[in-house]
Amino acid sequence: MTTAQKAPAWYRSFWNLDAAFRGLMTLAAVAVLAIVGLILAELMQRSSLAWHAFGLHFFFNSAWDPVSGSFGALPFIYGTVVSSLIALVIAVPLAIAVAVFTTEMCPRPLRKPIAFATELLAAIPSVIYGLWAMFILVPIFRVYVEPFCIKYLGWSGLFAGQPYGIGMLTAGTVLAIMIIPIISSIAREVLLVVPQNQREAALALGATRWEMIRVAVLGNARAGIVGAIILGLGRALGETIAVTMVIGNTPQIAKSLLAPGYTMASVLANEFAEATDDLYRSALVEVGLALFIVTIVVNILAGLLVWSVTRGNPVSSHAQ
Numbered sequence: 001m002t003t004a005q006k007a008p009a010w011y012r013s014f015w016n017l018d019a020a021f022r023g024l025m026t027l028a029a030v031a032v033l034a035i036v037g038l039i040l041a042e043l044m045q046r047s048s049l050a051w052h053a054f055g056l057h058f059f060f061n062s063a064w065d066p067v068s069g070s071f072g073a074l075p076f077i078y079g080t081v082v083s084s085l086i087a088l089v090i091a092v093p094l095a096i097a098v099a100v101f102t103t104e105m106c107p108r109p110l111r112k113p114i115a116f117a118t119e120l121l122a123a124i125p126s127v128i129y130g131l132w133a134m135f136i137l138v139p140i141f142r143v144y145v146e147p148f149c150i151k152y153l154g155w156s157g158l159f160a161g162q163p164y165g166i167g168m169l170t171a172g173t174v175l176a177i178m179i180i181p182i183i184s185s186i187a188r189e190v191l192l193v194v195p196q197n198q199r200e201a202a203l204a205l206g207a208t209r210w211e212m213i214r215v216a217v218l219g220n221a222r223a224g225i226v227g228a229i230i231l232g233l234g235r236a237l238g239e240t241i242a243v244t245m246v247i248g249n250t251p252q253i254a255k256s257l258l259a260p261g262y263t264m265a266s267v268l269a270n271e272f273a274e275a276t277d278d279l280y281r282s283a284l285v286e287v288g289l290a291l292f293i294v295t296i297v298v299n300i301l302a303g304l305l306v307w308s309v310t311r312g313n314p315v316s317s318h319a320q
Contacts, residue, residue, distance in 0.1 A: 040292065047286035049278055058286060064251040066276070071283035073290065075251040079168065079261035080291075083243060084236040086172025086257065087179055092229055094176075095183035103191045104213055115188060122181040130245035133174045138165040138246060141173075146258055160256040164248075169257040171247035175239055179232035186231060190224030191217055227305030234298040238291060240265040264291040 050058060050071065061072025102115050142165030149159035149169075159169075194217050202216040203209075218225070248260020249270055264287050275281040 043289040049282035050286045076264045080263040087175035090176035098184045099187035126242040130242035141165045183232040186228035227302040230302035
């Protein structure tokens with residue numbers, strides 16, 4: 001007889017429940033992996049026609065002409081990368097500053113309210129950000145920001161053209177506002193796991209408060225902060241509705257940040273319902289496949305970086 005058979009009846013019932021619970025949790029984990037695999041398989045199957053027609057040239061061709069059957073994803077890749085980089089340039093300093101303030105400098109009674117208010121931005125639907133950008137941000141950029149950039153920075157070529165208020169710069173700014181709570185909240189959790197004795201040791205050696213934060217806190221949390229930034233990048237890469245409303249939706253590659261553009265997510269939202277033939281739909285699905293793979297890779301890298309900092313480290317009690 002096994003150990004479980006020799007045990008009392010009440011113990012055997014608990015053992016069976018534990019085995020059932022373990023099996024249920026395993027099934028749930030496998031189901032998540034299966035869903036991701038099914039999505040990937042479906043995207044690969046639906047994009048096979050475009051893949052056979054264009055091959056790798058699809059990702060380096062800038063022509064997008066459904067009428068003539070010529071498709072290239074380069075303008076959408078360019079628009080996605082540029083708008084996301086603009087978002088990171090704006091959002092990263094602000095998000096890290098908020099995280100440092102709430103963990104190291106903010107009065108204790110205000111820490112949780114400020115952190116909650118920051119994270120609340122992540123709960124706002126993207127269409128609301130798009131509407132707000134259309135009615136508030138676009139007029140401000142058209143009247144004040146873009147004319148200023150054209151006047152003083154137009155020589156660089158990055159701010160050339162007419163101040164329409166709709167374009168890559170506006171889309172990047174909206175994305176920056178949307179990813180600030182993601183970067184800030186993750187960076188805050190990473191900063192909280194930095195051991196308190198690191199701070200005390202730096203201060204004991206005569207470091208100023210800023211030197212303590214820069215060396216002992218930010219230095220130890222560097223990998224986790226990079227992971228938080230990459231997670232924010234993953235959100236920016238896949239954002240759809242808010243960007244679609246303010247980017248201009250023009251499949252072109254322009255040096256100026258004021259020019260309209262297109263992203264991989266935006267072209268799917270705008271044109272998939274209008275696709276008239278199999279090759280057109282297959283090309284759009286291949287764009288979606290590229291976006292899916294890039295997003296998965298970015299999130300895996302970010303998760304690994306955050307895990308490398310937070311593994312086995314309890315949250316420091318000084319910032320609770």
